[in-house]
Amino acid sequence: MKKNQDSGPNSFEKSKMDAPKEIFLKDYKLPDYYFDTVDLSFSLGEEKTIVRANISVIPRVDGVTCPLVLDGVNLKLISVKINGNQLQEGDFELDSRHLILTSPPSVNFILETVTEILPQKNTSLEGLYMSSGNFCTQCEAEGFRKITFYQDRPDIMAKFTCRIEADKSLYPVLLSNGNLIEQGDLEGGKHFALWKDPFKKPSYLFALVAGQLESRDDTFTTCSGRKVDLRIWVPLVDLPKTEHAMYSLKAAMEWDVDVFGREYDLDVFNIVSVPDFLGAMENKSLNIFSSKLVLASPETATDADYAAILGVIGHEYFHNWTGNRVTCRDWFQLSLKEGLTVFRDQEFSSDMGSRTVKRIGDVSRLRTYQFSQDAGPMAHPVRPHSYIKMDNFYTATVYNKGAEVVRMYKTLLGSQGFRKGMDLYFERHDGQAVTCEDFFAAMRDANNADFANFLLWYSQAGTPSVNVTSSYNAEARTFSLKFSQTVLPTPGQPIKEPMSIPVAVGLVNSSGKDMPLSSIYHEGKLESVSSGGQLVYTTVLRVTKGEEEFVFSDVSEKPTPSLLRGYSAPIRLQSDLTDDDLFFLLAHDSDEFNRWEAGQILARKLMLHQVVNFQSDNPLVLDPQFVHGIKCIILDSSLDKEFIAKAITLPGEGEIMDMMEVADPDAVHAVRSFIKKQLAFELKQEFLNLVDENRSTEKYEFNDVNMARRALKNTVLGYLACLEDKETNELVLNEYKNATNMTDQFSALAAIAQKPGKARDEALANFYNQWQNDYLVVNKWFALQSSSDIPGNVENVRKLLSHQSFDLKNPDKAFSLIGGFRASLVNFHAKDGSGYKFLGELVVQLDKLNPQVASGMVSAFSRWKRFDETRQNLAKAQLEMIVSTNGLSEHVYEICSKSLAV
Structure with a gap:
């Protein structure tokens, strides 16, 4: 754990790590005090920042006499007052995590605190911190306690005002939640802005941004005629890359009215893009995003990037109702906002593109990430029963499985019944912090439905078979x-x-x-x-x-x-179902998802059978009927081309390993590589024809037709790159050289990078030289190399840690290079333990910089018992090394200790 910064005469320093404390859902209690209004004032400085908080406190029960416990981490307390009277040391207690008012008034009162914080030294990316010269906040889940002393829990909802004061030349843009009430210049080259949010919100939705930013401006007129100013704030150089983000925002606003009847409720909606941020955040009216989830141009972003921006901007906007206007009572209910909003963004993206392809992608992610979580030591229900560090539960279970739970309501009730349930949910709970049972009750009551044992989806972990x-x-x-x-x-x-x-x-x-x-x-x-x-x-x-x-x-x-x-x-x-049944469904099923699924089941069977052959030193063979099935798919002109691309993509190595009693990464990798190469050999001419038919030099467009064409062309190009002949090598190289957009260029580069050698090295060097000044493209370059399956790749990745464009402190760069390495299962699980050692060392380094990033990395070790004894011992040694590290964060400790305990 980090020590508190020196907080003067009231400081309390810890000489050693606190014993991690487990928090339980069953222990939830209503707060003894509520907050009605919160007036914040920030004086932003280059060396330090002063935060003044004026809070109207209301006892839940008249005459209550219990202490008021406020959360606070890394805060220097300057003063604390009640109703204008300065408190003395005997009137409060201060430790590394709390400010406790021992005997507050038993009636409504005003609490005033002044604290000092050092955003410039905050590398955790929680609370208030600096990102590329700009001030920025991230308060979910428990970051607000790094800004000021507060009851930092989601059921404390209050109306906020925020006054920001800063040097005008350094920080000309001052943003916070709500509507801008007042702004002006001050003496000494400073200026101020006053923001007021008329809606009650929990502290995790507070946001502040200050810096040198420019905006793309637009407007949106709501269904009731309100004109909303839309602004996307980025550094000036990035402004041309915000067009798609603005399109995505306006599309999301319109869709939410059409599908859910939800209208935006303020006069302005701001989005800010910063390079040092974990994902994206739905702060009321001031969404903050990692740059990669906002910035896009045809030259620098792929179709996948465009689709991700559309979905994530939609997701954060949809939170305005599912998360902000109606929030969760406690963090155990996180899926109430995240699972529900993931479902909403999935439906939005489905309506904006191919519903089948979107569903295939969502299910593939669920199986890859959530199923393995359900089968490991971090398995937990959609609503967890306990946690040590809440940040560790922003998981595939809470988000993706949570979205599937919401989808099941719609499946059972139909579209109209589901809409009735949503309408009742908003009618009952607008402005409240509620539970999963409240959502369940709205769905049940609006439809007079019988949902026998459905609530088990919230309380019972594991994937039903x-x-x-x-x-x-x-x-x-x-x-x-x-x-x-x-x-x-x-x-x-x-x-x-x-279930x-x-x-x-x-x-x-x-x-x-x-x-x-x-x-x-x-x-x-x-x-x-x-x-x-x-x-x-x-x-x-x-x-x-x-x-x-x-x-x-x-x-x-x-x-x-x-x-x-x-x-x-x-x-x-x-x-x-027999193989003949599956081939029949692959050819005829009217449900396109099940056509894809039939092919995947056949492919999994084939791969598992060949794994046994490999392990027994028997020759690998490819079933001619399987080749014929793939051929029929690619020649079916009635099918969507992006669907064909999905249908001919083999199941991932992790999915096959999950089906084995003892996971064997070497065997699975060898089998998948063999099948892919044999398909390319057997269907070479058909694949070459598809490349020719789907190649285009026209101007890039992000739409279904062009995305589908590129997806199919680049999928078969990846197959052809497996062959060793001169014709396909030249084809792939020419596709790289002649590409007119990043989707085609990067896909061709990925195909070239499958094989070590001069061509690979030259293409990677050429790509970096072309894009070295665009950090988002360079991050793709890092990820491509680190996720490569070429033998012994760990040493190449280790060298890239010293690359001039890499910065371990930046989460996107860390996930691109280090997180990307985990994607190569054959290298991460190398028999000599080199992959485990590499990641173990980096987890310890990252934990000192950003525990959230470190915990995301260390989870790769969680299923170490799935492997052979040699790998088990090597992985366990790294977990034991990590957990014995002095000053280890609660984030990493929780995952390591649970992984070792199974």
């Missing part, structure tokens, strides 16, 4: 689906209960057409499927028990079931 068997009775014309479900034990939860799982199902006849569904027998009852006389081709089965059977009636022939359409629940599904 569902097995389905089918049978057809030709005489009775019935088709049966039998379901069984299990959830494996997770840390702290050895016994699991059956409520919505399974969307269709039946496909022998001609490849969906069969109309009439009625289903379930638990002795015959339930009609059709609605209003209209034919129904997909229905949702609610699986709520350990074992359950559903019988479809009036089924004219034996169907092939299309199970879990649209991926209607976040589960692992096993079925008795």
